[in-house]
Amino acid sequence: VAVDFGTSTMLVAVRTSEEDPDPTIPIGDVDPWMPSLIGVDDQGEFQYGEAAERLRPDQVVPSIKTLLGANEQTVDIGRQGAGGPPPRIDDLIQGLFEEALHQARARAGPDVRPYLESGFKVHLCCPANWTAEPRRRLGEIAKRAGLKASPDEIVDEPIAAGVSWVMGQEGAGEVPEGRTLVFDYGGGTLDVAVLEVARPDGAAHPEITVLAADALLYAGDSLDERISDDLKPSLTSSGWSGEQDEVEKNQLTLRAARDLKHALTDTDEAVVRIPGFDRPVPYTREQLEAAFRPQLEKAMEFVFNVIKMSMAREHHADYGLIRSLEEERLADEIHHILLAGGMSRIPRVSKELGLRLHERFVVDPGLVDPEKSVVSGLTFKDAVSGLNLHRPGFGFIAEYLNAQGEKIGEQVLYEAFSPLYKKYEPFTQLTDLGVRVNLNPPADAHSVKIICRDILDQEVPLRLEGQDTNGIPLELALQHSYQSPQFFKLFMDGRIIVSAKHHVRFWIPRWPFLRDGLAAEVRAQTEPPRPRLWDNITLPEDLTGVVDPGQMVEGVLSGPNPNGQWHWRPLDGTGTSIPVPPALVDPLWTSADKVRLRIR
The missing domain is CATH 3.30.420.40 (ATPase, nucleotide binding domain)
Structure with a gap:
């Protein structure tokens, strides 16, 4: 069973066989669909669909779905209720759903009509740019209209x-x-x-x-x-x-x-x-x-x-x-x-x-x-x-624990259905695409556990290398001024990097709809060090003549700064930071635990 609540039209369909070429139930008087219109008549009564289409234009809200997507809460309709509060958008859309289902039940054949009663699972859809909150609201609206719908399974149109x-x-x-x-x-x-x-x-x-x-x-x-x-x-x-x-x-x-x-x-x-x-x-x-x-x-x-x-x-x-x-x-x-x-x-x-x-x-x-x-x-x-x-339908949360293993705080790292990049970022930035968030643990936090939750704030099970788990525990590092911040990064291709006391990598190869207790498959990843040769790089004066030929100096990277510049600094905190020429910047630096610099 499916309902397509579009900006202009609304359709209902029931597929009883995969061989059915057209499962749509005609709910309009002229077309198979009815208009997604909501209005109020001269008596102050709400009208839906084709009845709203017959009202004066100033009595109608033509694109109420757009308001839901923008997370608006109320709307003024023409001359309705001059002295009363404006109606809630969710209540109006519920009425539209109820009218569409009423028309579908009245016009469906006897073999289809039973599937339109309460209790049958319904699939819904939404624009591809909708994030968690409008999806959650649409699922709740459908539920109040008598449909069994999961907001986690609302499909991009x-x-x-x-x-x-x-x-x-x-x-x-x-x-x-x-x-x-x-x-x-x-x-x-x-x-x-x-x-x-x-x-x-x-x-x-x-x-x-x-x-x-x-x-x-x-x-x-x-x-x-x-x-x-x-x-x-x-x-x-x-x-x-x-x-x-x-x-x-x-x-x-x-x-x-x-x-x-x-x-x-x-x-x-x-x-x-x-x-x-x-x-x-x-x-x-x-x-x-x-x-x-x-x-x-x-x-x-x-x-x-x-x-x-x-x-x-x-x-x-x-x-x-x-x-x-x-x-x-x-x-x-x-x-x-x-x-x-x-x-x-x-x-x-x-x-x-x-x-x-x-x-x-x-x-x-x-x-x-x-x-x-x-x-x-x-x-x-x-x-x-x-x-x-193409993106997770569940969120990632950092739960912070003290030395006794008690939860003392949490931080949202990624919200379900959020974009994994900013508009046009894929084609203007030098770094890998993804969502990066610096970990912000409480002062007495000893460790962190990465967990997942769905839109309704229910915990999502994980399966790490074939073993079920309710989260990925990691030890936190003591922060020093010269260290790079601890962070979580989720990439477009499913890679996850968590930099805490240790630098760990995971990969989630599929972003499925997690229904009926299905767990997200997580794989541990290891990557060999990637050497890079720099020739004729000028060193700061305080290092020239101090580092012996062939000596290995370990350090950490920071950057990019607002000017796009990266810097490398010795791990022990001595010496000044070395600016890295932009032509040598490697996107994998954002996921490195440390970079070794050999000076000859």
Whole structure:
């Protein structure tokens, strides 16, 4: 059972057989979906879906999902409840869920209807850039609406669309091996993912690894506003009936812009009538494409950034090389392009993707409508549960213990579903990508235990080298002024480094959905020292002539400072620090316990 709560539309689906090409239950009067609209009528009653669509624009919240993603708590709706408090966003979305389920139960066939009752597991989805808190809230909303949903298993929308296509192709006997770029262009976000599909020997289903997924808050709603701006100069004051204020005129024009955008997917010219305006309003595809051009260029730039992120997910990726790659080389990484979401219907989208990525695009052939791809993918229970994700769906916590082993504090090192890099950081920094946090133990802490917790703050089991454990205990070092800080670093490829009294490395090869007590597999890692030869490096005067030829001097690195400079300092604290020439900086220095410098 699946519910796709989108920015513009809401869909419900139940898959009773993997051979079912289209599990969607039609919940709209005209389309298989209903609008994700919430409004309030003149009597102060809340209306949902198509009933809200019939209200005046100033009585409607058109993109409430965007507010949830931004972690807003309340919203003002038009002229509702002038003297009362604004309604809670979570309560309004709960009402939308309840209306969608009511329509689904009323219209589903007798063999499907029982699965829509309370108690059946439901998969939900969200934009690829949602972090833990909006996911937790969405899971709680669904639960209050009578659904059994786990916020830890809420799937990124482009990933679900990719699952739908991969599983549909498998049913047709054609597993699309290689890398698929999913381009899910909806109302509120452009979601892009790169999936790697393989068919291991003896496996019942293809293995789907998510190499990258992200969302851009610049999609269908933004184009509606651009078209609306195009229309306004022709909507002279003399053409209006005079009953509308400026707010209502703007909202009516925005609704007309949305209708024109949809109409021009199939024709070169369209006309729309705006309530209260005395003549029809024309718009052409040429005007649409001109309005869309700057937005599409940003979308393509975003696509190539996500492809770079997918390459950075590979174990020990060469970030310097990835940063330097041009579009032509990046396009070679992609073998298939999948279109999903209503905005992908605009002809210019598929044309531009095919031109820049040198591949023909596909739309899920079993669904006809690209709007159905996400909800369909959510209904493949085993494929969704078996995904290898691109980031952890659980958090890492440092529990600090005193000499008696008693917990005396804790520190969040990584929050579930947080990005493992800052926007555009993969391509502007010299160091390895990942989240680095300095350990901040209490003064009397003797040791630290690294544990994992899910969105609901429940502890996640770990399996270290085949042995179940509830955490990884490490001894803390006594800090000295000349020592590098103790730290935790989580890399994009699953490597983990903890620098405490000792320097330890781990690797988590898969980021799965941890359900039903499933443990995260953790492997210990060892790396041999990596020598580096520096020639003709000028030494500070206080070392020249003091160090004997061939003598080994051990030291530690610090950096980079705000200017990007690294320094090396002898471990015993004597002498001055030596600046390291930028050309010799090695990304692995951030994960080194110590660096040995031999001076000859």
